[in-house]
Amino acid sequence: MNNTGMHEECGIFGIISPENGRKLGNLTYFGLYALQHRGQESAGIAVKNGSKILCHKNVGLVSEVFNDEILQKLDGETSIGHVRYSTSGGSSGINAQPIVSNLKFGNIALSHNGNITNSEKLKFELEKRGAIFQTDADSEILLHLIAQSDTDDFYTALNESLKKLEGAFCFLIIYDDKLIAVKDRNSTRPLCVGKLKDKTVISSESCALEMIDAEFIREIEPAEVLVVDKSGNMKTSKFTPETDKKFCIFEYIYFARPDSVFWGVDVHSARKIMGEKLAEKFKFNADIVIPVPDSGISAALGFSAKSKIPYEKGIIRNHYIGRTFINPTQELRNMKVKMKLNPVKSIIKGKKVVLVDDSIVRGTTSRKLVRLVKEAGAVEVHVAISSPPVISPCFLGMDTPTCDELIANSMSINEIAEHIGADSLVYLSVEELVESIKEVKGFCTKCFCNE
């Protein structure tokens, strides 16, 4: 799929330490660095030092937004960070997070990953009651709900506010001298806790715990509100008893880093099994299995292991892509795809190829890629997709394609195969997909289903 915009994703990361002077800014930097795949648009870190919250955020990669001098100033007892993926928003970084604000409970910093589905309604009501919204992010909504709460107790206000939010959300909040982690009742997005000696760490993915040598403790549970104090004591509660785990299965398919683990099942192994199941359904002869890098690699390895068709690194991915888009000349067809993905002629030439990708959304990239692979000399190109046809837009996503844009919504599998120029096309069924991750229960698979 390679960033064709199925969801708007973010990464969040937080630490609380018994005392100041532990370089929380640097630790948060390394955590965000490991979550960079979840968002390359902007990055930010907020640190509470005594009663003061300091924040630095801007558009750019983690390594571009921060330097040693800036991080040195970002020290304190509690820290949260954020990386944001977004095609929307302006260049001046207004939508970058964390959001730091003052409200009747004092100053609060907040990082958010997710999409509030009743945001329009809530915004309307909040505005009616006097709220002003300064960013495009619906992350502001929780702050306003808390701020407008009638109660004088922050935690009551927080719980009541969370109950009003629909959709997907993970929040990290610095309030008072606590670090608070929150997940929606469906556990749609990942969030987990770890320990780094006397410090408590919370992260979107476990790979960021690994990065700083922190030990994984457990997932945040559906509707959980976890309050961690500086001594590392954790007080857990649920903002609602009505939970219904529906973890976004696309975290396993595409979003997460393969070395991350959710509920005991690592992403890489899950993807391998998806690939094995694809192999079982594959009815043709082929010479080599090629992943679309990087997201198709694990599934392709599984496909190869099962089918005994050799795995080959038939497409090279170029990682030096910068921000500036250079106009190709008329002579340069397919340049946008070729800037990233380069088929290796010597591997592909004369071969019957199985191309393994994680998903097809609009079909545009797949079509160009199949053409590139055929131009590189493949005699047959069979496409294997480690997920079912996407037929519904994500009801949790803001910038996702509409029904009309989803190719699987208007075409049969055979028609899609023809459209993208593939000699055959195989998908997983929803059942096969879920079966690939059978140790984990409770997935959201709505984008594969007609509503």
Next chain:
Amino acid sequence: MNNTGMHEECGIFGIISPENGRKLGNLTYFGLYALQHRGQESAGIAVKNGSKILCHKNVGLVSEVFNDEILQKLDGETSIGHVRYSTSGGSSGINAQPIVSNLKFGNIALSHNGNITNSEKLKFELEKRGAIFQTDADSEILLHLIAQSDTDDFYTALNESLKKLEGAFCFLIIYDDKLIAVKDRNSTRPLCVGKLKDKTVISSESCALEMIDAEFIREIEPAEVLVVDKSGNMKTSKFTPETDKKFCIFEYIYFARPDSVFWGVDVHSARKIMGEKLAEKFKFNADIVIPVPDSGISAALGFSAKSKIPYEKGIIRNHYIGRTFINPTQELRNMKVKMKLNPVKSIIKGKKVVLVDDSIVRGTTSRKLVRLVKEAGAVEVHVAISSPPVISPCFLGMDTPTCDELIANSMSINEIAEHIGADSLVYLSVEELVESIKEVKGFCTKCFCNE
């Protein structure tokens, strides 16, 4: 005085045009460029195009924050801009203006110049009622007051909110398809209206009207709420009948550009008269009159004209100062002053010098400057200040010195003269100062008075 921080100032500028496509972004750029002396910390422009408000703002000079490509995108029917002077605030430009926000009345952009003196009280009440504050600027307060208003009529909400604000303020607001200009009941800060053909222009100072060849129409009146529509129709009202003009006399003394005009009196002429009045009080022989550039030039010219002591450009001002502060070596005394002001030995050597400056606040800069002038060979240095001794901190200013820091608060004029190393020191009295601008009535002179 030269930026010793007596007040925190800003410049605001706005335009409304009958139709889109008139390059409002560029016009606003040129207007802000002419107001750059009012704030070098950050710059921003917001433009309403149809129903959408676009905004670009960042830390830096107008010429650094914008380029042609950015301005091209900033087109619309209404536009407001802002330049901000501040030593506080972080590097990521969170406090830059205009502020764009959504509230129950729709989206609104706002630029502010001034200081709300009851901001802490208002913030406390607003937060109690659910407001969240995302910047340090008290400019957010008006937005929150409007947002929390009970009425459904924007203009009622605006008027009621303005009534609650104490202190000094000029606002430019884009709301609906209107450009709105507002001034506090004391008319503390300047704001005027002009016309550029079919476009209406509002600016902190008239020099920005000149810049874009717009014709000056009139000042905004105390407590005035001026609503301009796209056809250029102006509807005026007052948010309170209780007005009491108390225009900050420091606009004439120091803040404004000499080619700006307030109530028919241009700043340069007023300063010249101040200088003449100083000359009348001057009892010594002297060879030359030297201004502390740039703010002392006009008064020095008046002093020279009256006293017949020749005017000389005895101090050169270096305008190439950048953002980065370079540490001087131990050998380099007075480097911070010398980076900006360089006495001309050949003019000064062997001379009895009258040094004309606009004000003395802490006395630190004056002391260094007198020393530099003596080191350049002056045999006598008489200091003439075109304002009275500053003995009270500005009750409207956030970052102004405290009582203790004000040299005139703890020392007599003779003691100050001795402290700064001057052979004599003459100030204007409050009466003489006011008399210098006698055509204009109603000034705030509190900083020269004991409360």
Next chain:
Amino acid sequence: MNNTGMHEECGIFGIISPENGRKLGNLTYFGLYALQHRGQESAGIAVKNGSKILCHKNVGLVSEVFNDEILQKLDGETSIGHVRYSTSGGSSGINAQPIVSNLKFGNIALSHNGNITNSEKLKFELEKRGAIFQTDADSEILLHLIAQSDTDDFYTALNESLKKLEGAFCFLIIYDDKLIAVKDRNSTRPLCVGKLKDKTVISSESCALEMIDAEFIREIEPAEVLVVDKSGNMKTSKFTPETDKKFCIFEYIYFARPDSVFWGVDVHSARKIMGEKLAEKFKFNADIVIPVPDSGISAALGFSAKSKIPYEKGIIRNHYIGRTFINPTQELRNMKVKMKLNPVKSIIKGKKVVLVDDSIVRGTTSRKLVRLVKEAGAVEVHVAISSPPVISPCFLGMDTPTCDELIANSMSINEIAEHIGADSLVYLSVEELVESIKEVKGFCTKCFCNE
């Protein structure tokens, strides 16, 4: 090996076109972009337009140094570009290439990849005869030799000068209205010609031809001087008949992109065979084969195919590394390696692992990596290196390790294994390595041999 500094490498790329207006700047940009792996320190493009040579170069990645506006100005009939890898040199880009200069033959632009081994001697002689050197690059030497030649014929001067150079070099030169490509007599570094319709293209690697859809024609031969005119006519000659092909075998082992092809053998396939040969020598039981990404991937695939031990993506490479180095806290051991390479616990845990890398130079990185893999739970770590022990510094390289730093110079294979913490360690012999690329004859393997 992963950039441990065995050689100083560069990438060069050039185009000549029948006429102006073909966006040579953009085409060269895309070519350099595909060669980015050969140098990330600086980038530059020079274009000859009529009689004038325009040049833009700076420190940074290709995507950072250029933008559309700059490229638009870089149009002409002939173009050369350069990407440079270097740890030496200052921040102001003085050593960036191409070098543009005026000499008696007119103006000339030059890009260089290689190392002149008799540079000190030549510089001494050239300086004695009046040369001034303005960069650290020994690329200037050829220009000075040409400039000081007695002859008035450029090509005679070029040939005579080339004869004096010892060591490794590939040059691209814009002279008059010609594009000239030159290789040393040993063909140490790669350089090939291609055609893009009526344009002739010359590139360090064939992957850059692929990038712009140009057709590969042939390699530049040892000691060849190829002169291409605007019509695409090629005139070839040799600057010396004494050629002795000794292609740097490390291009196959590590430097080149796997989709590049030299003398008909693609890099990926060669590396796969190296991996197969390693597998034949491997005497242990193991559960999985893991490459050190990206350079170990192809060999690991070959190892897996031969040994039937499953290939696994057990180490994730992070590609978001920026320029700024952030100091890790004391708690963060091995951070420098972990910023780039992250072992996947779920894959590795409890496994006997074969770790396939391209080479071991100092042993430092290997040692840290083996430790990381063991910390991730591997019960055994066997290291397989797809090249022989490096026992001599590259006589062609400037910044290569000294004898003392080469671990294989002072330790036996068993000692190295122990030092890096591996349970076993297997290398290829020189014969096995050469046998892996048997279709190609004539390699330099000096770094594996005692002199």
Next chain:
Amino acid sequence: MNNTGMHEECGIFGIISPENGRKLGNLTYFGLYALQHRGQESAGIAVKNGSKILCHKNVGLVSEVFNDEILQKLDGETSIGHVRYSTSGGSSGINAQPIVSNLKFGNIALSHNGNITNSEKLKFELEKRGAIFQTDADSEILLHLIAQSDTDDFYTALNESLKKLEGAFCFLIIYDDKLIAVKDRNSTRPLCVGKLKDKTVISSESCALEMIDAEFIREIEPAEVLVVDKSGNMKTSKFTPETDKKFCIFEYIYFARPDSVFWGVDVHSARKIMGEKLAEKFKFNADIVIPVPDSGISAALGFSAKSKIPYEKGIIRNHYIGRTFINPTQELRNMKVKMKLNPVKSIIKGKKVVLVDDSIVRGTTSRKLVRLVKEAGAVEVHVAISSPPVISPCFLGMDTPTCDELIANSMSINEIAEHIGADSLVYLSVEELVESIKEVKGFCTKCFCNE
């Protein structure tokens, strides 16, 4: 005149100190900062530390090119710096100075101010003998002449090389452990020596000595070669006995800072006398004298003193001009001039104005300015120019206007007056100009004479 390009100017500055660790980089920074008016295009500093020369240079202002971190690294015993004015040259700073190079005498750093008039001939000869030129600056010529010298003694080589140069030049050279200052036989450009305790300082203008509290010692003499060692010993000699002082009179008219002193006469006083002489020739009634800031200020003060017509600051200069040029809208006439110069209506309205400027070259700016002043309400505008009509292009300047472009070459004074819209126009004669600086003998006034 205000940068209409009569000459290409630069500023140079150097220091030598008994020992390392004296922050020479910082001192050189402050010196260049005071010379910034001589060149805003690029800046650079080279420092010799032991046997190594470090150099940092780039396009931009001194305050933009350097920061504290960079300066800290630029420490040593000898230092030279350069600021460059140029409209030519590319964006990548290839032409920035100092130039650092290696030649048979070792490594040398060089800064240059001036124009070599026989550069084409010398380049041709040098190239014939093998030189390669890497910049557009003819500053390289001296290095090549030295490098190609037959002698093995550096100072012999230097002297012989200097003899071959025609035109204007001041050089600062770091060679061995010496700082060398050189001037052409006509002393065309300024260069002077000073002392800062045990350090010796050399600067284009004395204002840079003042900046760092160094004491002025003397001017460098025509054809002088001054060699300063680390102890501060100075060895002087002349590279030729045939000297003929012809100091560029435009240094007094326009280039130099008013607080600089040449041969005992300060620039400000000289300009004042020019203004007095203009006043003597002025035959009309006028109400006010207005300078074109900043270069016309001193002459306007002299004009006013003599004529008793009051001096007024009738034009405000805006100093916030940035690099990016913003396109004005069609409505904005004269914007390019108004970005810099703003007439003050309240001063000018209804007045008969004398406008004092330093020179008229093409007449374009003068024409626009007179129109702006008339639009501001002046009833008469008399223009007084503190120099004679420029009728010949500077034979020393590269980028100066051609004969055809010089308005005084094709029009009589009355015609020029009409062309620029002035009610009268008065120039100084060459005799009057020279008489204004009568204490100094030996000027170049060729641009005012027909050849």
